[in-house]
Amino acid sequence: MSGAEQTMRLVLRSTSGKVGVALVIFHIVLAIVSPWVVPYDFNAQSEVLEHMGPSLAHWGGLDTLGRDVFTRTLLGGREALLVTIFGTAIAMVWGSLFGMFSGFKGGRTDEFMMRAVDTFLAIPFMILLLLVIASFGNSVIVLMLTLGFLYGIGVIRLARAATLGEVTKDYVLAAQARGESVWVILLAEILPNIRDALMVEAAMRWSWMLLAFSALSFLGFGVTPPTPDWGLMIANARIYMPLAPWPVLLPMIALSSLIIGINLMADALAKSLGLDRVQRMPL
Template identity: 75%
Template structure:
């Protein structure tokens, strides 16, 4: 707990860090309490004409089907957050394990893992995701596993690079000399010393995964209607942007503010932990 408090103090030491934490915290809190805050059911259609502008009854107007835009925007980030938070966790866990394993053992194990990573990196991410979703559907668990697998590939490279810097340190060599098992060395000597890099990488992966999930929903491969989702809302209302901008602007503002908040938090976290962002592997 004290470590988490120290990290939070370091992140909020800068103005941009404070803004990022507030934005992310606001969206997480809103996702939890939104079902009790919304004034209407997300699929309720009113008798008022569609595309009606903001009013006292509908603060953000109505969409093409006469549904309350504010209600759907407040609820639109729940599934995206659920999928991407668990997907990011999965990506960091498996990617870190294989990255540390490759960096520590080296040799044929390292070669096998990294050549496998290169093969998957050669596949365009959108084609990969669409192939999996077309084969297994777009249920939340499928999305979590698919996004978690693909975005974990970059974590493998990053964790391996960080491990190669740590594995030559005296405390790792001393653990080897004591005859400690490789798994014990990786868990007790290496992993704690690459933790800071992993934390920053986790935040950035979360941001990228949110964009990917929203892009899939925009293309019709993410959330299934009528469940509200920011990407899907933008897709359904974009052709009416000149006539009625509110059904597009509201989810755009929500999604943009969350991603900006995550990126500001990640930047502040990197500065507070002394992590050089240029050393992180990008996918």
């Protein structure tokens, strides 16, 4: 589609857009190919060399258990990316559908759904997450569904607000007058017009979800050891930081570069779609 192509071109025109897209693509490619390119087995221990600093053989040094930090950092984003990419997709799909429906229906349906959303937003996500993980375990599927559900609640609000801006327009009225069904109106008429806002929202949600996932791992609820994960690595090596900073530094750089990349990409996307443009006075 030429519209998508044009947007992509606009995103890539700004320096921040280039950097953001490059970082995101780098991390995704890395997550896919890392099992074949890592220099060591991520679980191989070397007791003699624990807490050793960076060397030519071990670029990132070794951690508490004498495992290669560089290897583990390369692999550490795999599960996080898998969970958050699908989690974001789930959040966007169900959040948009419910939000659009709520905004389109209006009246009591809308009122009821918005109050339900408010109620959920009032509960801290982290507590809900821990609750779910405590009862259903921390498998990838459970994490995906839970994160997707929780982060979709915010999407409902955005999709509803965007829909409210569209429902009063005559083309929606025209579609109703033609006798189109509700879902055709939502998906074929309204969705293309609010797509831009949703795309930017998706990018933002993704970066937040990534932080939440890493926080979970940091707390010990996300990824089960010994699977390498950035949040977990930071948590484990944290206490030795004054002594051996590298096992913390490397995953930190990896995680923050990905999050910064996503944010830069989202910003450039918003700019190129004209969503952050300030209206100027005509006279």
